[in-house]
Amino acid sequence: MEMINIKIDNKELKVAPGTTILDAAKSVGINIPTLCYLHLHDFNITNKPAGCRVCVVEVQGRRNLAPACATDCYEGMVVNTHNIRVLNSRKTVLELILSDHPTDCLVCSKSGSCELQSMAQDMGIRQIEYQGEQSHYKEDTSPAIIRDVDKCIMCRRCEMMCNEVQTVGVLSAVNRGFMSVVAPAFEMNLDHSVCTYCGQCVAVCPTGALTEVDHTNQVIRALADPSKTVIVQTAPAVRVALGEEFGMEPGTSVTGKMVSALKNLGFDFVFDTDFAADLTIMEEGTELLDRITRHLKGDTSVKLPILTSCCPGWVNFFEHQFPEMNDIPSTARSPQQMFGAIAKTYFAEKLGIKRENLVVVSIMPCLAKKYECQREEFSTNGNPDVDFAVSTRELAHLIKQANIDFNILPDQDFDRPMGESTGAAVIFGTTGGVIEAAARTAYEIFTGKTLEKVDFSQLRGMEWIREATVDFDGTPIRIGIAHGLGNARKLLQDIKDGKSQYHAIEIMAAREDV
Amino acid sequence: MANIKISEQKVLQIEAICKEFNNEKGELINVLHRTQSLLGYLPAEVQEIISKNLNCSVAHVYGVVTFYSFFTMIPKGEFPISVCMGTACYVRGAEKVLDEFKRILNVPVGQTTPDGKFSLSCLRCVGACGLAPVVLVGEKVYGRVSPDGVKDIIKEYRQG
Incomplete structure (x- = not known):
């Protein structure tokens, strides 16, 4: 390929045609600041509306400054990324954004992880020169997501996530000029829209415009109430994410310390969701086997492939977008809800207390779980099976508020009997976990043998789905795994058109790299 | 839905x-x-x-x-009133004319009166700059409109 010669900040380099100034600069160690720009490797989708203008650079011979994220390099291009003119413009742009942004950073839930805040820090903004009208918009609180549009900087990352990646189509830029906001159709609230609560918009929001609903105060109140027995379940992902909140290396497993911390917080019993994941896997495994067996016997009414039902974002998606296909997913509850149902029946009875006096808290890595536990079918006489779902971050806040020095906590074990699990559930949390575990279960029941290894591979041109074939004594059973709701839509369309090659598919609403 | x-x-x-x-x-x-x-x-x-x-x-x-300001989610009135805000009309006092319409009809631009009779909007140049300021009611063009003349235009349609 013909390469292009360019010069950035006096560094000479060669880049491929079509490379943006931003990417070219990055390749030689020059990090041009960005706000609205976002590249998703997994989906090969880039958000670059060139709306924020923070990434402006000077291109020799060009009258105005160029947005580095959306300007391609050309032969002989000479770029300056940090001369006085560029720095002044960048600062002005940032001050103008800040002039229409609330300054309640001290009490903003995004404080400390806000990209706008850290950029203002990096650029040394100490006062906002511009004063004028500020835009105000109604706040929208749903079961899982809070929209505080006053903090929106119109980067439109959420819009890209919702439309291009997840194909849910809830969010769009509406109105014009100073009045423009990102909102659902007719500016309805999220809980009236077809939002799935997949949380991907929250994951990419650079500011506090989209945040998760916080339940820490409700949990503290329940723990302080002497008439309540409070139990907690923790999802597999939490034990490897919690350490980071206390300065440990990302990915450090802190299971024992986490259990200790939860006991110190006053939870009466600390259980592992893996126990309930085992139940989900057994349910889905036998359901898969039942459908396959009936299918092999020539029963044409059997719906195949079976789709997993553990991810509430995904469940919401097919309910809204493919309501005619709601007999395809598994009927099994998710592990969170399996756990809640057992806790409020079997375990409450064992303790000899009423379900109303048992408070079930779950610590989950996903904000759609907040919505899931509020679904009407997961409650009895208005009392939910799971009372509160809190995130890893909220748990870290609880621990800090209780003055617990997490790093020196001794290791403790989960409580029994619901703290045990088989190996099948360990691989549950990552995409590929549940369907593999369910297929293994089905295989063992069907053949009476243990399945050695399941090899997943990717097909060329279909990189978004991983698949494996398991030999059920001569019958090849094909299982697939996909993540992201946009990919789920493709799979559902194939099933609708009768083109699906699979017997079982696992779907997770969230992307792996957010 | x-x-x-x-x-x-x-x-x-x-x-x-x-x-x-x-x-x-x-x-x-x-x-x-x-x-x-x-x-x-x-x-x-x-x-x-x-x-x-x-x-x-x-x-x-x-x-x-x-x-796009052309699109509306509010039904137009029986008699849609458009005040030209093009350069010629503007410099000859179209804004005062518009203010008078807003005052008498008691609706902002882009809205319709509660009785559904009148809706008020602005437009840019109808090509009759010689008659500035220009007001359109439906298809009918009124030229050299002064704020004082506004009430007479409205009266014409209220009675009819």
């Missing part, structure tokens, strides 16, 4: 318009134009029908409708 309140016949007409443009997403603006000239406005349920037929999200349709 809003309940469909418009007539079955209108729904079929909207679907026919979409089809005329091959149900192409990229033709959204043209579809909206044609639909608005059919109905006079673009209520929520109409936007939902269009979104379904063009296979794009309702939020996107709503985004386009709210971006």
Whole structure:
């Protein structure tokens, strides 16, 4: 390929045609600041509306400054990324954004992880020169997501996530000029829209415009109430994410310390969701086997492939977008809800207390779980099976508020009997976990043998789905795994058109790299 | 989703318009134009029908409708009043004329009076600059309108 010669900040380099100034600069160690720009490797989708203008650079011979994220390099291009003119413009742009942004950073839930805040820090903004009208918009609180549009900087990352990646189509830029906001159709609230609560918009929001609903105060109140027995379940992902909140290396497993911390917080019993994941896997495994067996016997009414039902974002998606296909997913509850149902029946009875006096808290890595536990079918006489779902971050806040020095906590074990699990559930949390575990279960029941290894591979041109074939004594059973709701839509369309090659598919609403 | 309140016949007409443009997403603006000239406005349920037929999200349709000032979700009045705010009309006092309409009708620009009789909007140049400032009521053109003349124009239609 013909390469292009360019010069950035006096560094000479060669880049491929079509490379943006931003990417070219990055390749030689020059990090041009960005706000609205976002590249998703997994989906090969880039958000670059060139709306924020923070990434402006000077291109020799060009009258105005160029947005580095959306300007391609050309032969002989000479770029300056940090001369006085560029720095002044960048600062002005940032001050103008800040002039229409609330300054309640001290009490903003995004404080400390806000990209706008850290950029203002990096650029040394100490006062906002511009004063004028500020835009105000109604706040929208749903079961899982809070929209505080006053903090929106119109980067439109959420819009890209919702439309291009997840194909849910809830969010769009509406109105014009100073009045423009990102909102659902007719500016309805999220809980009236077809939002799935997949949380991907929250994951990419650079500011506090989209945040998760916080339940820490409700949990503290329940723990302080002497008439309540409070139990907690923790999802597999939490034990490897919690350490980071206390300065440990990302990915450090802190299971024992986490259990200790939860006991110190006053939870009466600390259980592992893996126990309930085992139940989900057994349910889905036998359901898969039942459908396959009936299918092999020539029963044409059997719906195949079976789709997993553990991810509430995904469940919401097919309910809204493919309501005619709601007999395809598994009927099994998710592990969170399996756990809640057992806790409020079997375990409450064992303790000899009423379900109303048992408070079930779950610590989950996903904000759609907040919505899931509020679904009407997961409650009895208005009392939910799971009372509160809190995130890893909220748990870290609880621990800090209780003055617990997490790093020196001794290791403790989960409580029994619901703290045990088989190996099948360990691989549950990552995409590929549940369907593999369910297929293994089905295989063992069907053949009476243990399945050695399941090899997943990717097909060329279909990189978004991983698949494996398991030999059920001569019958090849094909299982697939996909993540992201946009990919789920493709799979559902194939099933609708009768083109699906699979017997079982696992779907997770969230992307792996957010 | 809003309940469909418009007539079955209108729904079929909207679907026919979409089809005329091959149900192409990229033709959204043209579809909206044609639909608005059919109905006079673009209520929520109409936007939902269009979104379904063009296979794009309702939020996107709503985004386009709210971006362009030509599109409206409010039904136009029986007598739509448009005040020209083009350069010639503006310098000859169109704003004062507009203010007088707002005052007498007691509605802001873009709205319709509660009795459905009048709606008020602005437009840019009707090509009659020699008559500036110009006001249109429906298709009828009024030239050299002064704020004092506004009440007479309204009276003409209130009585009729």
